[in-house]
Structure formats: structure tokens, C-alpha cells
Amino acid sequence: MRPSGQLPLTGLLFFSLIPSQLCQICVVNETNFWRLEPLINTMLNANYTKGTLGLNVLLTLRLVGIKNQSLEQQLSQQIKEDINSGEMELTSGELALGILGLGACENQDEEFIRGARLVSKLEAKFQAEIQNMEAHDGNPLTNYYQLSLALLALCLFNGSYSVTSVTCYFTPENKNYYFGDQFSVDTGAMAVLALTCVQKNTQKNMDMNAEGKISNYVASLANKIQAERKQGLFGNIFSTGEAMQALFVSSDYYKNEANCRETLRAVFDNISRGAFYLPITAAQILPALMGKTYLDVTNPSCGLNPVKFNTSTEKPGTVTPTTAPLNILVKYSVRINKTSHTEVTVRKGSVFLDVMKAAQEKNETLFRFTVEETSWGPYITSVQGIKASNNDRTYWKLLSNGQPLSQGAGSHVVQNGDNLEVRWSKY
Ligand code: B12
Ligand SMILES: *[C@@H]1O[C@H](CO)[C@@H](O)[C@H](O)[C@H]1NC(C)=O
Ligand SMILES: *[C@@H]1O[C@H](CO)[C@@H](O)[C@H](O)[C@H]1NC(C)=O
Ligand SMILES: *[C@@H]1O[C@H](CO)[C@@H](O)[C@H](O)[C@H]1NC(C)=O
Ligand SMILES: *[C@@H]1O[C@H](CO)[C@@H](O)[C@H](O)[C@H]1NC(C)=O
Ligand SMILES: *[C@@H]1O[C@H](CO)[C@@H](O)[C@H](O)[C@H]1NC(C)=O
Ligand SMILES: *[C@@H]1O[C@H](CO)[C@@H](O)[C@H](O)[C@H]1NC(C)=O
Numbered sequence: 483m484r485p486s487g488q489l490p491l492t493g494l495l496f497f498s499l500i501p502s503q504l505c506q507i508c509v510v511n512e513t514n515f516w517r518l519e520p521l522i523n524t525m526l527n528a529n530y531t532k533g534t535l536g537l538n539v540l541l542t543l544r545l546v547g548i549k550n551q552s553l554e555q556q557l558s559q560q561i562k563e564d565i566n567s568g569e570m571e572l573t574s575g576e577l578a579l580g581i582l583g584l585g586a587c588e589n590q591d592e593e594f595i596r597g598a599r600l601v602s603k604l605e606a607k608f609q610a611e612i613q614n615m616e617a618h619d620g621n622p623l624t625n626y627y628q629l630s631l632a633l634l635a636l637c638l639f640n641g642s643y644s645v646t647s648v649t650c651y652f653t654p655e656n657k658n659y660y661f662g663d664q665f666s667v668d669t670g671a672m673a674v675l676a677l678t679c680v681q682k683n684t685q686k687n688m689d690m691n692a693e694g695k696i697s698n699y700v701a702s703l704a705n706k707i708q709a710e711r712k713q714g715l716f717g718n719i720f721s722t723g724e725a726m727q728a729l730f731v732s733s734d735y736y737k738n739e740a741n742c743r744e745t746l747r748a749v750f751d752n753i754s755r756g757a758f759y760l761p762i763t764a765a766q767i768l769p770a771l772m773g774k775t776y777l778d779v780t781n782p783s784c785g786l787n788p789v790k791f792n793t794s795t796e797k798p799g800t801v802t803p804t805t806a807p808l809n810i811l812v813k814y815s816v817r818i819n820k821t822s823h824t825e826v827t828v829r830k831g832s833v834f835l836d837v838m839k840a841a842q843e844k845n846e847t848l849f850r851f852t853v854e855e856t857s858w859g860p861y862i863t864s865v866q867g868i869k870a871s872n873n874d875r876t877y878w879k880l881l882s883n884g885q886p887l888s889q890g891a892g893s894h895v896v897q898n899g900d901n902l903e904v905r906w907s908k909y
């Protein structure tokens with residue numbers, strides 16, 4: 483794989499990246515493996531219609547060592563086709579996830595990464611993000627979660643990046659770690675992983691000053707993550723897996739066994755309630771539960787000692803109601819500068835998106851909208867013809883009874899009497 487002359491150096495690098503050498507991890511033990519089976523079945527039994535929908539899943543299957551040749555091949559093939567076709571331009575984060583998944587745990591796809599020059603392509607995308615920030619008031623093309631993924635992949639796969647740019651753009655005060663006033667735990671966690679890799683990258687001869695800065699950023703971001711702790715979760719249930727990874731490599735939080743028990747209890751509880759029914763949600767939480775972080779992708783022990791899970795072809799979770807379908811009545815509004823209201827009747831068990839469709843049927847002018855299919859489901863890109871823009875930090879925020887939703891329009895189930903709203907907002 484690598485020139486033998488490099489071995490001592492890379493060996494040392496890998497050694498220093500083993501998280502348990504640094505901090506404490508919190509792992510699910512054998513007695514509790516059965517609790518993780520719904521996560522695995524969700525990933526194995528999903529229908530991946532294009533490569534970009536399976537990026538996180540391929541990465542997790544390999545990192546955790548879930549051996550399923552046919553699915554691994556299918557996902558890897560689809561990703562390579564998406565990259566080759568060049569039909570749709572991948573974003574920085576998509577390409578980074580592609581490299582992490584294809585390159586995870588030393589496998590034949592490394593040849594493809596080299597042949598298609600994916601690492602240099604990612605270098606260019608990282609540059610383009612920074613150029614966009616310079617031209618658009620500090621706003622990247624995508625977001626800091628993706629910039630962090632890109633930096634992480636460049637760092638792990640020996641790409642080049644400028645340490646000066648890193649110390650300049652990743653300061654914990656940067657507005658891109660926030661959506662509105664809210665610290666984004668997912669974003670902070672991904673940045674901690676990337677910056678920890680940069681910090682440990684012995685191939686870069688960093689000066690003491692840069693090194694000190696980066697370790698301060700890591701500590702400060704880890705504190706911000708811990709400040710968002712709620713009953714053992716960080717941010718919400720969907721950011722907790724990546725927050726755990728970040729805390730594994732940057733803090734002693736899980737040295738306290740009570741902290742570990744509290745997190746695992748909340749996560750098990752959510753698994754049993756079917757909270758992780760989207761494959762990407764399962765893929766994002768599983769590595770941490772198995773004691774892995776994205777930094778382990780290039781670790782020689784990556785994917786070794788796989789766990790034998792009892793898999794089933796049944797789709798887990800989501801109990802279908804046995805009662806006869808009933809109709810419910812909900813309020814729906816679109817708020818821009820003024821608010822347009824309506825009321826619609828939908829079937830019990832409907833999701834937010836069904837309400838939007840029903841409203842659109844009532845009045846196309848007021849309630850028309852567009853969506854884009856993503857790995858998280860349908861993302862609302864425009865309403866009344868007004869389009870979200872990353873350059874302006876605008877988006878369509880989803881709310882129910884005045885509270886922002888923690889799930890998307892395709893997932894959030896509405897209740898009779900709910901007051902639902904899409905609001906033109908700035909993050
Ligand atoms: C950045 C981000 C945003 C940005 C997206 C725009 C931008 N500048 O990139 C903003 C702030 C606008 C945003 C909005 C929302 N987000 Co958001 N977002 C993220 C974040 C931090 C990173 C996404 C990303 O770039 N991934 C990497 C790339 C490679 O993957 P991708 O799939 O191509 O990414 C795109 C989509 O994910 C899409 N997107 C972003 N958020 C959401 C949410 C949903 C439900 C969907 C369908 C798509 C979507 O935008 C990304 C960039 O184009 C994730 C965290 C995470 N763990 O993934 C949360 C996350 C995906 N978002 C989430 C939520 C809930 C929302 C909102 C529904 C919040 C709300 N109440 O309005 C809205 C979406 C409403 C809508 N219009 O449909 C949740 C989803 C949980 C779930 N189970 O569904 C996450 C996991 C955060 C969390 N921990 O709660 N988000
Ligand atoms: C596994 O973890 C649970 C709590 O998470 C604990 O009660 C149990 O004793 C552990 N079992 C073993 C074999 O370590
Ligand atoms: C799988 O099922 C067998 C038999 O029911 C059980 O003994 C074993 O512990 C299970 N494995 C896991 C990982 O749960
Ligand atoms: C997978 O999705 C495609 C496209 O939506 C659909 O045509 C196909 O029937 C689905 N397959 C399964 C097994 O659900
Ligand atoms: C591998 O995944 C496929 C679906 O992609 C599934 O049909 C098959 O049963 C899985 N095999 C094993 C051994 O789990
Ligand atoms: C890393 O990249 C440098 C050039 O940037 C190259 O000289 C070196 O051989 C690469 N090392 C590995 C292990 O690929
Ligand atoms: C997840 O767990 C937390 C804490 O136990 C709980 O408050 C929340 O309602 C759960 N969410 C879901 C979707 O089950």
C-alpha cells in the first residue's frame with residue numbers, strides 16, 4: 483500500500499491517533515449488542531437509489547466491521563458511478579464522505595481513490611469553500627459540517643491543506659458553528675474530529691503557535707458540545723453519536739462511568755422507540771456505540787474483530803397502526819413578511835410533507851413548494867417560489883406549535899389540532 487520507508491512514521495501517526503490512548507471511550511458491551519440490531523437492520527434493508535444516499539452507510543459498515551459483501555459492493559459501486567458520471571457535481575462533504583467510505587480500512591477501493599485523483603479534487607473543493615467565504619461575507623458554499631468533513635478526509639488521506647487557513651477559519655467564535663443563536667453540536671463535533679487529526683498529523687511540521695491554537699480550538703469546541711448536554715444526549719438524539727466521537731478524542735467526559743451509562747440509556751431508549759429508522763441516522767450513531775471514531779478509518783485495526791450480529795430482513799421499528807384510518811384537522815401557515823394561513827384535513831399518521839401537499843392543492847399560488855431528495859429525506863428548497871440560499875444563509879424553517887422540528891418534513895408525524903408553519907428564516 484504505502485512505501486515501506488514511510489512505515490515507521492505512519493505507524494507512529496496511527497498509534498497516536500488511537501483514541502483510547504488519549505481519552506476515555508464509552509462502548510456497548512456484548513450483553514447489549516442485541517439492542518443495536520435495529521440499527522444494523524435499518525442499514526441493511528434500505529433501498530439505496532443513488533450513491534450519495536449511501537455514503538454514511540458504507541463508511542459505517544466498514545469502520546464497524548459489518549461484513550456484508552453484497553451491500554458493500556453495491557454501495558461502493560454506486561458511489562464510484564456517481565463520481566465518474568460527473569453528471570451532478572458532488573459537494574465538498576459528499577466527496578469527503580466518499581473518500582472516507584471508499585478508503586476505510588484498507589480495501590481495493592484505494593486504487594479508485596488514486597486513479598480518479600479524488601484527494602486532489604477534494605483539495606480544490608476545500609479551496610472553493612474558502613473562496614466563497616471570502617466573496618460572500620464569510621459564508622461557505624455548503625456549511626462548516628462539510629468543511630470539517632473535507633479537512634478530516636484531507637488530513638487522513640494525506641491531502642494538502644494550509645495550516646494557516648485552518649487556524650484562521652476554524653476559530654470557535656466563527657459564526658458558521660451556529661445556526662441562529664444555537665451552537666450546532668453536529669458541526670462542532672465534526673470540527674473536533676478534523677482538528678484533532680490536524681493536531682496529530684506529524685507529517686506537517688507545525689510551529690508551536692499553530693499547534694497551541696488548534697489544541698485550544700479543540701478544547702473550546704469540546705466544552706461547547708458538553709454545554710449542550712441534555713439527559714446524557716448532546717444537542718439532540720441525532721447529533722449524539724458524532725458528539726460522542728468528538729468527546730472520545732478530546733475530553734475525559736466518559737472517564738466517569740455514570741456519564742457513559744446515562745448516554746447509553748438514552749440512546750437505547752431512542753433505538754427501541756424507532757427513532758433511528760432512517761439509514762443515515764443509524765449510520766451516524768453506530769460507530770460511537772462500537773467505540774469507533776472517524777479517525778479510526780486509517781487505523782491498521784480498522785474493521786478488524788467484526789461483531790456477529792443477528793440480522794433480519796424485517797424492517798425494524800415503525801409499528802403500523804391497526805385502527806381504521808381517521809382524518810385529523812391541522813392548521814398550516816407560510817410565514818414570509820406576512821403570514822398565509824389555511825386549515826387542511828389529512829389522514830391520521832400523516833407527516834408534515836402531506837400537510838404541505840394538501841395545502842398546495844388548495845391554493846397553488848400561496849402554498850406551492852419544491853423539495854430535493856437527500857439522505858435525510860425531502861429537504862424543502864423553496865416555498866411560493868422563494869428559494870433558500872447558502873450565500874445569504876436563508877432557509878425554510880419547519881415549526882410545530884411555535885417550536886422548531888428536530889426532524890424533516892418527510893419524518894415528522896403531525897397530530898390533530900397542530901399549528902404547523904414553514905417560516906422564511908436566516909441561520
Ligand atoms: C448544515 C445543516 C443544515 C443547514 C442546511 C443548509 C446549509 N447551509 O448547508 C440548515 C441550517 C439550513 C438546516 C436546516 C434544517 N435542518 Co439541518 N443540518 C445540517 C447539518 C449540520 C449538516 C448537513 C450536511 O451538510 N451534511 C453533509 C452532506 C454531505 O450531506 P447531505 O445530506 O448532502 O447534506 C444536505 C442535507 O442534509 C440538507 N439538510 C440539512 N438539514 C436537513 C434536514 C433535513 C430533515 C433534510 C431532509 C435535509 C437537510 O442540507 C445539506 C446541505 O445541502 C446536519 C447534521 C448532520 N448530522 O448531518 C443537520 C440536520 C440534518 N438537520 C436537521 C434538521 C432537523 C433540520 C431542519 C428540519 C430544522 C428545522 N426545524 O427547520 C431544517 C430543514 C428544513 C427544510 N427546509 O426542509 C437534523 C435532521 C434530523 C432528522 N432525523 O431528520 C440534523 C441531523 C441536525 C440534528 N442533529 O438535529 N440544516
Ligand atoms: C454491560 O453493561 C451493562 C450496563 O451498560 C452492565 O450492567 C453489565 O454489567 C455489563 N456487562 C458486562 C459483561 O460487562
Ligand atoms: C444472536 O442470537 C443467538 C441465539 O438467539 C444469541 O445466543 C446471540 O447472543 C445473539 N447475538 C447477538 C450479537 O445478539
Ligand atoms: C427502490 O426504489 C426504486 C425507485 O424509487 C423503486 O423503483 C424500487 O421498487 C424500490 N425497490 C424496493 C425493493 O423497494
Ligand atoms: C446483506 O444485505 C442484503 C441487503 O443489501 C441482504 O439482503 C442480505 O440478507 C444481507 N446478508 C447478510 C448475511 O446479512
Ligand atoms: C504524502 O504526500 C506527500 C506529498 O504531499 C508525499 O511526498 C508522500 O509520499 C505522501 N505519503 C503517503 C504515505 O502517501
Ligand atoms: C430520546 O430520548 C430522550 C431522553 O431519554 C427523550 O427525551 C426523547 O423523547 C427520545 N426521542 C425519541 C424520538 O424517542
Ligand SMILES: *[C@@H]1O[C@H](CO)[C@@H](O)[C@H](O)[C@H]1NC(C)=O
Pocket residue numbers: 818819868906
Ligand atoms: C420582507 O420585507 C422587507 C422590508 O420591507 C423587504 O426588504 C424584503 O424583500 C421582504 N422579503 C420578502 C422575502 O419578501
Ligand SMILES: *[C@@H]1O[C@H](CO)[C@@H](O)[C@H](O)[C@H]1NC(C)=O
Pocket residue numbers: 844845846847848
Ligand atoms: C389563493 O390565494 C390568493 C391570495 O389570497 C387568492 O387571490 C386566490 O384567489 C386563491 N386561489 C384559490 C384557488 O383559492
